[in-house]
Protein backbone atom coordinates (compact mmCIF):
# COMPACT_ATOMS: atom_id res chain seq x y z
CA UNK A 483 0.00 0.00 0.00
CA UNK A 484 1.23 3.43 -0.90
CA UNK A 485 0.17 6.80 0.44
CA UNK A 486 -1.67 7.48 -2.88
CA UNK A 487 -4.00 4.50 -2.54
CA UNK A 488 -7.55 5.40 -1.96
CA UNK A 489 -8.93 4.63 1.47
CA UNK A 490 -10.24 1.06 1.82
CA UNK A 491 -13.91 0.48 1.93
CA UNK A 492 -15.15 -0.22 5.37
CA UNK A 493 -15.58 -3.99 4.80
CA UNK A 494 -12.13 -4.32 3.30
CA UNK A 495 -10.66 -2.46 6.24
CA UNK A 496 -12.44 -4.81 8.57
CA UNK A 497 -11.05 -7.82 6.70
CA UNK A 498 -7.55 -6.39 6.86
CA UNK A 499 -7.98 -5.88 10.54
CA UNK A 500 -9.25 -9.43 10.96
CA UNK A 501 -6.25 -10.79 9.08
CA UNK A 502 -3.94 -8.79 11.24
CA UNK A 503 -5.60 -10.17 14.34
CA UNK A 504 -5.48 -13.71 12.97
CA UNK A 505 -1.79 -13.25 12.39
CA UNK A 506 -1.52 -12.02 15.96
CA UNK A 507 -3.40 -15.13 17.06
CA UNK A 508 -0.83 -17.31 15.33
CA UNK A 509 1.91 -15.29 16.96
CA UNK A 510 0.24 -15.93 20.30
CA UNK A 511 -0.05 -19.62 19.57
CA UNK A 512 3.68 -20.03 18.95
CA UNK A 513 4.79 -19.29 22.50
CA UNK A 514 2.12 -21.78 23.51
CA UNK A 515 3.81 -24.35 21.34
CA UNK A 516 7.11 -23.45 22.94
CA UNK A 517 5.66 -23.89 26.39
CA UNK A 518 4.10 -27.24 25.55
CA UNK A 519 7.37 -28.44 24.09
CA UNK A 520 8.70 -28.52 27.59
CA UNK A 521 5.60 -29.46 29.58
CA UNK A 522 3.40 -31.84 27.60
CA UNK A 523 0.17 -30.68 29.22
CA UNK A 524 -2.46 -32.50 27.22
CA UNK A 525 -1.64 -30.65 24.03
CA UNK A 526 -4.61 -31.76 21.93
CA UNK A 527 -7.40 -30.67 24.26
CA UNK A 528 -5.78 -27.44 25.25
CA UNK A 529 -5.01 -26.38 21.70
CA UNK A 530 -8.61 -26.90 20.55
CA UNK A 531 -9.85 -24.43 23.16
CA UNK A 532 -7.74 -21.28 22.98
CA UNK A 533 -7.58 -18.98 25.98
CA UNK A 534 -10.16 -16.27 26.19
CA UNK A 535 -7.73 -13.49 25.30
CA UNK A 536 -7.04 -15.24 21.98
CA UNK A 537 -10.74 -15.02 21.13
CA UNK A 538 -10.72 -11.30 21.71
CA UNK A 539 -10.60 -10.32 18.00
CA UNK A 540 -13.96 -12.04 17.42
CA UNK A 541 -15.74 -9.64 19.69
CA UNK A 542 -17.49 -6.99 17.54
CA UNK A 543 -16.94 -4.35 20.16
CA UNK A 544 -13.28 -4.68 19.44
CA UNK A 545 -13.85 -4.11 15.71
CA UNK A 546 -15.94 -1.05 16.35
CA UNK A 547 -12.91 0.68 17.66
CA UNK A 548 -11.32 0.48 14.17
CA UNK A 549 -14.41 1.31 12.11
CA UNK A 550 -15.12 4.87 11.07
CA UNK A 551 -18.65 6.31 11.22
CA UNK A 552 -21.22 5.77 10.02
CA UNK A 553 -21.98 2.50 11.75
CA UNK A 554 -22.74 -0.33 9.30
CA UNK A 555 -26.20 -1.76 9.07
CA UNK A 556 -27.15 -4.59 11.40
CA UNK A 557 -26.88 -7.08 8.46
CA UNK A 558 -23.51 -5.70 7.47
CA UNK A 559 -22.38 -5.91 11.08
CA UNK A 560 -23.65 -9.49 11.19
CA UNK A 561 -22.27 -10.60 7.77
CA UNK A 562 -18.94 -8.77 7.91
CA UNK A 563 -17.61 -10.31 11.09
CA UNK A 564 -19.04 -13.69 10.03
CA UNK A 565 -16.97 -13.71 6.79
CA UNK A 566 -13.92 -12.51 8.61
CA UNK A 567 -14.60 -15.03 11.32
CA UNK A 568 -14.29 -17.87 8.80
CA UNK A 569 -10.86 -16.63 7.77
CA UNK A 570 -9.93 -16.23 11.38
CA UNK A 571 -11.13 -19.74 12.26
CA UNK A 572 -9.25 -21.14 9.25
CA UNK A 573 -6.07 -19.45 10.33
CA UNK A 574 -6.57 -20.52 13.86
CA UNK A 575 -7.01 -24.10 12.75
CA UNK A 576 -3.80 -23.78 10.79
CA UNK A 577 -2.18 -22.44 13.93
CA UNK A 578 -3.60 -25.34 15.94
CA UNK A 579 -2.31 -27.78 13.34
CA UNK A 580 1.12 -26.19 13.59
CA UNK A 581 1.02 -26.42 17.37
CA UNK A 582 -0.02 -30.07 17.09
CA UNK A 583 2.90 -30.83 14.80
CA UNK A 584 5.32 -29.20 17.23
CA UNK A 585 3.79 -31.12 20.14
CA UNK A 586 4.06 -34.42 18.28
CA UNK A 587 7.70 -33.70 17.48
CA UNK A 588 8.35 -32.83 21.12
CA UNK A 589 6.69 -36.09 22.17
CA UNK A 590 8.94 -38.02 19.86
CA UNK A 591 12.01 -36.28 21.28
CA UNK A 592 10.88 -36.93 24.86
CA UNK A 593 10.20 -40.61 24.21
CA UNK A 594 13.57 -40.90 22.57
CA UNK A 595 15.23 -39.30 25.60
CA UNK A 596 13.38 -41.62 27.95
CA UNK A 597 14.40 -44.65 25.93
CA UNK A 598 17.96 -43.43 25.86
CA UNK A 599 18.02 -42.95 29.63
CA UNK A 600 16.55 -46.43 30.13
CA UNK A 601 19.16 -47.90 27.86
CA UNK A 602 21.91 -46.42 29.93
CA UNK A 603 20.36 -47.94 33.03
CA UNK A 604 20.18 -51.28 31.32
CA UNK A 605 23.88 -51.23 30.71
CA UNK A 606 24.59 -50.38 34.31
CA UNK A 607 25.98 -46.98 33.40
CA UNK A 608 23.21 -44.76 34.64
CA UNK A 609 23.76 -41.13 33.79
CA UNK A 610 22.69 -38.77 36.55
CA UNK A 611 21.35 -36.30 33.95
CA UNK A 612 19.19 -38.95 32.30
CA UNK A 613 16.36 -39.35 34.86
CA UNK A 614 16.41 -35.59 35.50
CA UNK A 615 15.93 -34.79 31.83
CA UNK A 616 13.00 -37.19 31.62
CA UNK A 617 11.36 -35.70 34.71
CA UNK A 618 11.56 -32.18 33.33
CA UNK A 619 9.39 -32.95 30.32
CA UNK A 620 6.71 -34.66 32.47
CA UNK A 621 5.76 -36.67 29.45
CA UNK A 622 5.33 -40.38 29.13
CA UNK A 623 6.96 -42.23 32.00
CA UNK A 624 10.50 -43.37 31.45
CA UNK A 625 10.51 -46.75 29.83
CA UNK A 626 11.70 -49.23 32.48
CA UNK A 627 14.96 -50.91 31.68
CA UNK A 628 13.32 -54.31 31.65
CA UNK A 629 10.91 -53.10 29.04
CA UNK A 630 13.57 -52.16 26.56
CA UNK A 631 14.54 -54.53 23.87
CA UNK A 632 17.69 -56.25 25.03
CA UNK A 633 20.02 -57.16 22.23
CA UNK A 634 20.48 -60.88 22.22
CA UNK A 635 24.15 -61.56 21.98
CA UNK A 636 25.28 -64.75 20.48
CA UNK A 637 27.01 -67.01 22.98
CA UNK A 638 30.33 -65.41 23.86
CA UNK A 639 33.01 -66.92 21.68
CA UNK A 640 35.27 -69.30 23.51
CA UNK A 641 38.39 -67.58 24.76
CA UNK A 642 41.25 -68.14 22.42
CA UNK A 643 43.50 -70.87 23.75
CA UNK A 644 47.22 -70.61 23.21
CA UNK A 645 47.12 -74.29 22.29
CA UNK A 646 45.71 -73.25 18.88
CA UNK A 647 48.66 -70.96 18.32
CA UNK A 648 51.40 -72.71 16.31
CA UNK A 649 54.04 -70.36 17.70
CA UNK A 650 53.03 -71.34 21.22
CA UNK A 651 52.97 -75.08 20.59
CA UNK A 652 56.28 -74.93 18.75
CA UNK A 653 57.88 -73.14 21.73
CA UNK A 654 56.38 -75.74 24.09
CA UNK A 655 57.86 -78.57 22.03
CA UNK A 656 61.23 -76.82 21.99
CA UNK A 657 61.10 -76.41 25.79
CA UNK A 658 61.52 -72.66 25.30
CA UNK A 659 59.33 -71.54 28.17
CA UNK A 660 60.02 -67.83 27.74
CA UNK A 661 59.00 -67.93 24.07
CA UNK A 662 55.86 -69.93 24.89
CA UNK A 663 54.78 -67.45 27.55
CA UNK A 664 55.43 -64.56 25.16
CA UNK A 665 53.35 -66.29 22.48
CA UNK A 666 50.54 -66.70 25.00
CA UNK A 667 50.53 -62.95 25.61
CA UNK A 668 52.76 -62.72 28.69
CA UNK A 669 52.89 -64.20 32.17
CA UNK A 670 49.44 -63.09 33.32
CA UNK A 671 47.78 -64.25 30.10
CA UNK A 672 49.57 -67.58 30.30
CA UNK A 673 48.53 -68.00 33.92
CA UNK A 674 44.92 -67.09 33.09
CA UNK A 675 44.78 -69.58 30.23
CA UNK A 676 46.21 -72.43 32.33
CA UNK A 677 44.23 -71.62 35.49
CA UNK A 678 40.95 -71.40 33.57
CA UNK A 679 41.51 -74.79 31.96
CA UNK A 680 41.55 -73.65 28.33
CA UNK A 681 45.17 -74.66 27.76
CA UNK A 682 45.26 -78.47 28.06
CA UNK A 683 48.46 -78.58 26.06
CA UNK A 684 50.23 -77.10 29.08
CA UNK A 685 51.06 -79.70 31.72
CA UNK A 686 51.75 -78.50 35.23
CA UNK A 687 53.11 -81.99 35.95
CA UNK A 688 55.89 -81.78 33.39
CA UNK A 689 59.15 -81.11 35.31
CA UNK A 690 60.95 -80.03 32.15
CA UNK A 691 59.07 -76.71 32.32
CA UNK A 692 59.58 -73.89 34.80
CA UNK A 693 55.85 -73.86 35.62
CA UNK A 694 55.83 -77.39 37.05
CA UNK A 695 53.93 -77.66 40.32
CA UNK A 696 55.19 -80.23 42.80
CA UNK A 697 53.48 -80.77 46.14
CA UNK A 698 52.25 -83.54 48.42
CA UNK A 699 49.59 -84.43 45.87
CA UNK A 700 51.75 -84.05 42.78
CA UNK A 701 54.78 -86.38 42.68
CA UNK A 702 57.20 -86.63 39.78
CA UNK A 703 56.51 -89.03 36.99
CA UNK A 704 58.70 -90.98 36.90
CA UNK A 705 59.16 -90.56 40.62
CA UNK A 706 62.97 -90.40 40.31
CA UNK A 707 63.00 -87.92 37.41
CA UNK A 708 66.08 -85.69 37.27
CA UNK A 709 67.00 -82.73 35.06
CA UNK A 710 69.82 -83.03 32.54
CA UNK A 711 71.12 -79.45 32.55
CA UNK A 712 72.39 -79.05 36.12
CA UNK A 713 75.16 -76.49 36.65
CA UNK A 714 76.70 -74.69 39.59
CA UNK A 715 75.65 -71.00 39.75
CA UNK A 716 78.51 -68.61 38.99
CA UNK A 717 79.64 -66.18 41.66
CA UNK A 718 77.45 -67.58 44.44
CA UNK A 719 78.78 -69.06 47.62
CA UNK A 720 77.64 -72.67 47.81
CA UNK A 721 77.85 -74.47 51.15
CA UNK A 722 77.26 -77.78 49.41
CA UNK A 723 78.13 -78.96 45.92
CA UNK A 724 74.55 -78.59 44.87
CA UNK A 725 73.71 -77.55 41.32
CA UNK A 726 70.64 -76.04 39.66
CA UNK A 727 69.08 -76.16 36.23
CA UNK A 728 70.93 -73.74 33.99
CA UNK A 729 68.12 -71.18 33.71
CA UNK A 730 67.64 -71.08 37.49
CA UNK A 731 71.40 -71.00 38.12
CA UNK A 732 71.84 -67.94 35.89
CA UNK A 733 68.89 -66.20 37.56
CA UNK A 734 70.32 -66.93 41.03
CA UNK A 735 73.67 -65.41 40.04
CA UNK A 736 71.87 -62.25 38.92
CA UNK A 737 69.74 -62.10 42.08
CA UNK A 738 72.71 -62.52 44.43
CA UNK A 739 74.64 -59.79 42.61
CA UNK A 740 71.64 -57.42 42.73
CA UNK A 741 71.15 -57.96 46.46
CA UNK A 742 74.79 -57.20 47.08
CA UNK A 743 74.64 -54.09 44.88
CA UNK A 744 71.58 -52.91 46.79
CA UNK A 745 73.47 -53.17 50.08
CA UNK A 746 71.39 -56.07 51.40
CA UNK A 747 74.47 -58.22 51.93
CA UNK A 748 75.76 -61.48 50.54
CA UNK A 749 73.44 -64.37 49.86
CA UNK A 750 74.81 -67.91 49.80
CA UNK A 751 72.97 -71.18 49.57
CA UNK A 752 72.96 -74.48 51.29
CA UNK A 753 71.10 -76.83 49.05
CA UNK A 754 69.62 -76.69 45.56
CA UNK A 755 69.09 -79.83 43.47
CA UNK A 756 68.54 -82.99 45.48
CA UNK A 757 68.10 -86.28 43.69
CA UNK A 758 65.41 -88.79 44.54
CA UNK A 759 68.02 -90.86 46.40
CA UNK A 760 69.33 -87.84 48.32
CA UNK A 761 65.80 -86.86 49.30
CA UNK A 762 65.17 -90.34 50.63
CA UNK A 763 68.13 -89.91 52.97
CA UNK A 764 67.11 -86.39 53.96
CA UNK A 765 63.56 -87.36 54.77
CA UNK A 766 64.61 -90.49 56.63
CA UNK A 767 66.95 -88.40 58.76
CA UNK A 768 64.10 -86.05 59.73
CA UNK A 769 61.80 -88.91 60.59
CA UNK A 770 64.51 -90.39 62.78
CA UNK A 771 64.74 -87.15 64.74
CA UNK A 772 61.13 -86.02 65.09
CA UNK A 773 58.83 -88.65 63.68
CA UNK A 774 56.78 -88.75 60.50
CA UNK A 775 54.38 -85.93 61.33
CA UNK A 776 57.15 -83.48 62.15
CA UNK A 777 59.20 -84.60 59.15
CA UNK A 778 56.24 -84.06 56.81
CA UNK A 779 55.79 -80.47 57.96
CA UNK A 780 59.39 -79.60 57.14
CA UNK A 781 60.64 -82.01 54.52
CA UNK A 782 59.25 -83.67 51.44
CA UNK A 783 59.16 -87.36 50.88
CA UNK A 784 61.32 -88.58 48.01
CA UNK A 785 59.58 -87.94 44.71
CA UNK A 786 57.57 -85.00 46.12
CA UNK A 787 60.30 -82.40 46.71
CA UNK A 788 60.72 -79.21 44.71
CA UNK A 789 64.46 -79.65 45.12
CA UNK A 790 64.32 -82.63 42.77
CA UNK A 791 63.25 -80.28 39.94
CA UNK A 792 66.53 -78.35 40.05
CA UNK A 793 64.45 -75.15 40.30
CA UNK A 794 64.54 -74.69 44.10
CA UNK A 795 67.27 -73.37 46.36
CA UNK A 796 67.63 -72.84 50.10
CA UNK A 797 69.47 -69.56 50.72
CA UNK A 798 71.38 -68.31 53.73
CA UNK A 799 72.73 -64.89 54.77
CA UNK A 800 76.51 -64.52 54.65
CA UNK A 801 79.09 -62.07 55.88
CA UNK A 802 82.52 -63.45 56.53
CA UNK A 803 80.77 -66.71 57.19
CA UNK A 804 77.24 -67.80 56.42
CA UNK A 805 74.35 -68.20 58.77
CA UNK A 806 71.74 -70.93 58.88
CA UNK A 807 68.44 -71.31 57.07
CA UNK A 808 66.64 -69.97 60.10
CA UNK A 809 68.72 -66.79 60.01
CA UNK A 810 67.43 -65.62 56.65
CA UNK A 811 63.98 -64.46 57.82
CA UNK A 812 65.36 -61.79 60.15
CA UNK A 813 68.24 -60.70 57.94
CA UNK A 814 68.61 -57.83 55.51
CA UNK A 815 69.13 -60.42 52.80
CA UNK A 816 65.81 -62.05 53.68
CA UNK A 817 63.99 -58.71 53.64
CA UNK A 818 65.42 -57.85 50.24
CA UNK A 819 64.50 -61.26 48.84
CA UNK A 820 60.89 -60.94 50.00
CA UNK A 821 60.56 -57.69 48.06
CA UNK A 822 62.72 -58.36 45.01
CA UNK A 823 63.11 -62.07 44.31
CA UNK A 824 60.19 -61.96 41.84
CA UNK A 825 62.14 -59.50 39.69
CA UNK A 826 64.62 -62.31 39.00
CA UNK A 827 62.10 -65.07 38.41
CA UNK A 828 61.93 -66.49 41.96
CA UNK A 829 59.13 -66.70 44.50
CA UNK A 830 59.25 -67.47 48.22
CA UNK A 831 57.33 -70.71 47.87
CA UNK A 832 56.17 -71.33 51.46
CA UNK A 833 54.88 -68.30 53.33
CA UNK A 834 53.01 -67.63 56.56
CA UNK A 835 49.45 -68.81 56.78
CA UNK A 836 49.48 -71.06 53.72
CA UNK A 837 50.37 -74.42 55.25
CA UNK A 838 46.86 -75.72 54.56
CA UNK A 839 47.40 -75.04 50.85
CA UNK A 840 51.10 -75.63 50.24
CA UNK A 841 51.51 -78.33 52.85
CA UNK A 842 54.54 -76.72 54.51
CA UNK A 843 55.33 -74.36 57.34
CA UNK A 844 56.78 -71.04 56.25
CA UNK A 845 60.29 -71.31 54.81
CA UNK A 846 61.77 -67.88 54.20
CA UNK A 847 64.86 -69.56 52.74
CA UNK A 848 63.22 -71.74 50.11
CA UNK A 849 63.14 -69.97 46.75
CA UNK A 850 61.55 -71.50 43.72
CA UNK A 851 62.38 -70.41 40.17
CA UNK A 852 59.34 -70.03 37.88
CA UNK A 853 60.84 -67.57 35.39
CA UNK A 854 60.59 -63.79 35.31
CA UNK A 855 57.31 -63.63 33.38
CA UNK A 856 55.37 -65.88 35.74
CA UNK A 857 57.08 -64.45 38.82
CA UNK A 858 55.88 -61.00 37.85
CA UNK A 859 52.32 -62.26 37.31
CA UNK A 860 52.53 -64.03 40.68
CA UNK A 861 53.74 -60.87 42.39
CA UNK A 862 51.34 -58.54 40.61
CA UNK A 863 48.41 -60.84 41.37
CA UNK A 864 49.31 -61.00 45.07
CA UNK A 865 49.47 -64.79 45.11
CA UNK A 866 50.93 -66.66 48.04
CA UNK A 867 51.00 -70.18 46.70
CA UNK A 868 51.57 -71.78 43.30
CA UNK A 869 48.45 -73.81 43.95
CA UNK A 870 46.33 -70.65 44.06
CA UNK A 871 48.22 -69.13 41.15
CA UNK A 872 47.30 -72.03 38.87
CA UNK A 873 43.92 -72.70 40.50
CA UNK A 874 44.97 -76.12 41.74
CA UNK A 875 43.56 -78.00 44.74
CA UNK A 876 45.22 -77.43 48.09
CA UNK A 877 47.74 -80.05 49.07
CA UNK A 878 47.99 -80.06 52.87
CA UNK A 879 49.05 -83.70 53.04
CA UNK A 880 49.84 -86.86 51.15
Ligand SMILES: [Zn+2]
Pocket residue numbers: 789794795796847848849
Ligand atom coordinates in the same frame (compact mmCIF):
# COMPACT_ATOMS: atom_id res chain seq x y z
ZN1 LIG B 1 63.97 -75.99 50.25
